[in-house]
Amino acid sequence: MNKIFFDNWDSLLRILILAVLSYVLLIVMLRVSGKRTLSKMNAFDFVITVALGSTLSSIIISKDTTLSGGVLALALLIFLQFVITKLSVNFKAISNLVKADPRLLFYHGRFLxxxxxxxxxxxDELRSVIRKEGLESLDQVDAIIMETSGEFTVLYRTATPHTEEPPVLKHVKR
Structure with a gap:
């Protein structure tokens, strides 16, 4: 019961050293791995972020995890994320596996x-998105798309109506 609030100065010093070193090393590894690692998140990116946070926590708190072992785990997660995103750029099947398609939710004046x-x-959420765009009416909106990150994109209606579907909607799921 006496170790609930304080164990010893060595354990606090260990946490201090490991927190600073693992934090600095994680920042360096994330900078080296590129912008994609820190991009707006889809489900795959979210899982990687949680795994990185959990691993960092283990490095800092767990007495069974060494700095070298923890940094190896962080590097491995970042490497795997890099490999999967690289493969998803080159292979549609992998891309489909790790991220969702954008989805059309409003088109030509109709909620889908x-x-x-x-x-x-x-x-109500889509109307809120329209207001955030500074628009006053649904008549000003051609389409609203839910992107793979969960964000919404609003396509404004143009002065000349489209006779065919805009090319930007080619890969958007209906």
């Missing part, structure tokens, strides 16, 4: 209810 239900998005 089935898509909204699948993505668990309400009409």
């Amino acid at each position: 209810r089935d898509a909204m239900q699948d993505e668990r998005v309400t009409e």
